[in-house]
Amino acid sequence: MTDNIVPNEEGYLGQSDRSRMYGHGIMTLMYAEMVGQTQDEEMDRKLRTRVERAVELIMRSQDVVKSEANRGGWRYEPGSSDSDISVSVWQVMALRAANNAGVKVPKSTIDRAVEYMKRSYRSERNPQGLPVDMEAAFSYEPYGGRQTFSTTAAGMLSLQVCSQYEAPEVIGGGNYLMKNPPSPTEPWFYYGNYYYAQAMYQRGGDFAAVARQKTEQLLVGLQQPDGAWQPRNGNERSAGPIYATALGLLSLSVHYHFLPIYQK
Template sequence: MTNRRNASVGKQLRRHRLNPSCSRRSWLRGAVGAAVVGVASSPFTTSSRSSLAQDPFSQTLYIPDEIDRAVQKAIEFLVQTQRPDGAIADKSHEIAMTALAVMAMASVGVTPTPTTSQGNAMIKALNFVLQHNHQDIKGYFGDRDGSRMYGHGIITLMLTEMLGMGATPQQNQLIHEGLTNAIKLILAAQNVSKPEKLQGGWRYTPSSRDADLSVSVWQVMALRSAKNDGLDVPGEAIDAAVEYLKYSYTSPIGHDGVPRDKVSGFSYTPGSHHPTFTMTAAGLLAMQVCGNYDSPMVEGAAEWLMEHPPKVNERFFHYGIYYYAQGMHQVGGKYAKEADNIVPSTLLAAQRDNGSWQGRGGEEKNVGLVYATALSILSLSVRYHYLPIYQR
């Protein structure tokens, strides 16, 4: 693409690694805070941003390209969809959808600040999620809006990524309180007695005695992000989750711990030998989030995805391409290059005139435009990499 920066601000921020003596949250707050005042701005932190800006790292002029413009339109759609009570939702699961929208906005550099319309929308959305009656006494977020453990994982992950980023000390305190109880619930749900190959995973409710990969990945990412925040997450919980991920890998594992099939993927539940696109992409990202970058399962899943690229008629397309974009980008090399070509070309062609995306299959179409739009933004956000959970 012409007139691109030598590297995006997000990628440059990744190179300026966090000093071990500082918390990652204070680093992120400083980096993104600088963006708000124009020191290192992303295209989305202010509605009045000039079409030309300087990258403080490369000192080259930057002109927003078609991906930047598509994401900006999508962010504006989310802002315009926001209800007076702060919810960003057009159909069901209003708390979970609002949390997903907040995470999507944060992924491209939007922060809760009263100085911009987008920042104000973030403040109101966070306040909506954090309403006292949206979390029960045990810390569960998934009951009030019917989103179950899916929603609980999404909301918890969002709060871990926004910890310390609230607009006021009071909002930060509410984020911390809600997050602490939400993490306790995830840990308690993981420890419910389950069959051996399902231990370490999660399913639809906190008391479920089985597990599936789709629900589990959100909890894994929430725990990993919380642990990175310095919250009380036992290492054993992450280890148990990784063991569950390994059971979900479709290739038989040899006595040496190496998969027998060099190229394979992940399935919805352990025991299946038929990987799917969505679950393979989800497992790929989850293994890396847990630090298993060099696992043969990561290489095998990435190769499987090279042979089975995303298709717009894929079941759960938006859900899958989100994991695919983030997971393949973390693998790097030819895998990142492949995804960085496929994801924008596929998504930009499907964006609607009002900036939204709509799910094509019955399941995703019924969830609403906010769902598909937020996941599409997160899929396109790999170039910015503001959210620590998606940084290798």
């Protein structure tokens, strides 16, 4: 276990390495996926305890007083009073994995996360509150911010791991991604493709088939002779080959069900 990344007294995993709530969600997801996978009972107890404390922090962070638009989501620090889709997706994935591992997550926590994600879907609503545009993107923040393939895939996946598989926003996001697939010129290509591969796989049918073909075509073509992937654009460029290779491998392995979070 990565004991060099240890929680502080409040269970915060993203403090010691300054990865903040991004790292907290990612590491909580990792630990939750490891629960029950070891042959060591003591290790399994340590993992479960760490997941329980990490989940408690995620829930406390969601409870911070926020505006109506930001309520239910997460941002960079546990005490942040705003939210965005890229941090929030890691928290809901961590919560789903924890719940799968037997760590209780209250329904109210999931319901608030669902409401937040749906506010990020860029469509007008009818009098019943349903979106009228069934081919639209999710934005980085509710009611505004950039709208890309990566934010849309993140929004779709967030709702799917909250069991909203047939929500209109998921259907509309899938339709949008069929016409706006990933491109290596995107500033967050590897990061977004990780969400894209999972979200479209969960959508199933032609969505899954097209996404698998697109993901394999792009990533195989971009792989370096030494087997690594190297990010090319924007802020992602400085993240380096370990980051890109990890996300590339995770994107390519979705349909193999190696990880519990990939299962339907």
